[in-house]
Amino acid sequence: MAVVEAYVLRSLRGYLSMPKIREAAEAVPLAFGDEYGLTTRRIATDGVDIFVAYADGGLARARDGQRPIREVITDYVRYIGWESGDQ
Numbered sequence: 783m784a785v786v787e788a789y790v791l792r793s794l795r796g797y798l799s800m801p802k803i804r805e806a807a808e809a810v811p812l813a814f815g816d817e818y819g820l821t822t823r824r825i826a827t828d829g830v831d832i833f834v835a836y837a838d839g840g841l842a843r844a845r846d847g848q849r850p851i852r853e854v855i856t857d858y859v860r861y862i863g864w865e866s867g868d869q
Contacts, residue, residue, distance in 0.1 A: 786821040793862050797827045806832035809844040828858040835861075 794803050811819035813834045824835040825844075832844040841859070842849050 783818045783821055787818065790820045790825065790862050794827060794832070797829045797860065798832070802830075802832065805845045810834060813842070813844055813847070823861065826859045826861045828855045828860070833859065 791803060791807065794806065798806075806825070807820065810822075810825060810832065811817050813819060814822060814824075816822075819834075822834075826833045826835055826841065828850075833841045833850070834844050835841055840849060841852065841855075
């Protein structure tokens with residue numbers, strides 16, 4: 783799990799500043815109620831903030847749960863990429 787978390791954090795470095803990544807490292811596990819929350823495929827960024835995607839299709843900013851206007855950020859949201867077959 784630590785290797786996957788390291789991959790996710792490294793991937794985020796291409797989009798966000800270190801303070802934002804630190805916020806994500808603290809907030810995402812809390813948002814999912816899972817200490818390995820960073821290993822989920824439901825983490826996204828728009829290059830400004832980290833978002834978590836919920837099963838209902840909603841997005842919320844990881845640090846405070848604020849929901850963005852989907853139509854505004856849809857073209858900018860990027861999810862962590864995984865190879866097919868990766869679990």
